[in-house]
Amino acid sequence: MRRFRLSTLSLSAICLFLLAAVMPAFAAAPTVGSQAPDFHLQDQKGDWHTLETHKGQWLVLYFYPKDFTSGCTTEVCTFRDDIAKLHKAGATVLGVSVDDVKSHSEFAAKYHVPFPLLADSEKKTATSYDVLANHLGMQYARRETFLIDPTGKIVKIYKDVDPEKNSGQVLADLDAMKAGKA
Template identity: 70%
Template sequence: MRRFLSLVALCLVTATAWAAAPVEGDKAPDFNLQDQNGKWHTLDTEKGQWLVLYFYPKDFTAGCTTEVCTYRDDTAKLHKAGAQVLGVSLDDVKSHAEFAEKYHVPFPLLSDADSAVAAKYGVLTEKMGMKYARRETFLIDPSGKIVKVYKDVDPEKNSGQVLADIAALKAKGA
């Protein structure tokens, strides 16, 4: 009986965590995070343009390096499409500064060291006692509404998916 109750409690906690994650059509949760250069960013400072808010697990890891470099290489195309890119992980500002310098990252990498924003976006997870943000991307329209959520992101393809989706949404008049 005790195992059954533990399993039910686990299911309820998991369901609550998933229910808290924003979905397409929701207003994007606000944030106030510092980037690798010490500048603060909020959702309001990014309004009026498309916003690509991508969460990633850890600076200097293989998949995260691939993802940041792919976004880096597509930055000009994304800006031409009217989009700003913000990468977010639980790493501190110093780690982001080193990561951005090593890979010549031209966009802000935001430090969510207390994991509050990752929790608001439903991407906070833990494995073997280590907390990190799951690799997920949120495409936010110029009014601040989430128009696309990318789960199980492929680090090499996500930037291209986002570009295609912005073009499609603009064509629909979104």
């Protein structure tokens, strides 16, 4: 009888341990109106960025799968080409992928990227924004964009992003929100 109790107690402890280990994976995905999850990531120049660093301004936080791939190159170049319009609208742009700082540095240099590309190589930010995906054993950030207001609240989430149209969609929505039409 005593042996059964020890086994049941041990099994319960193991189950609780495993449950605690996997619970972060089931954390609620950020939604429109919720506080944007914080982050602490380095950009291609080695500078650190947090959500708090960008508080008080509109923030376009866009996730993309991989440096130097066709869709990601299209998207970064579209944001690059629209950066003056985005700044005029009061927005800061940050790109995020799970690539490292060195890869971002080379990618930014090749395509003359004038905004920070954040390295989420530990995949914590992609996980907290619920954009981490797996395919054939490879983990990457899904192509999604979060428009965050100056108080740090998410006001728009773009899923299944078209890399050619994302920047224009963000600009149109930002203008509408600032004009009180959205």
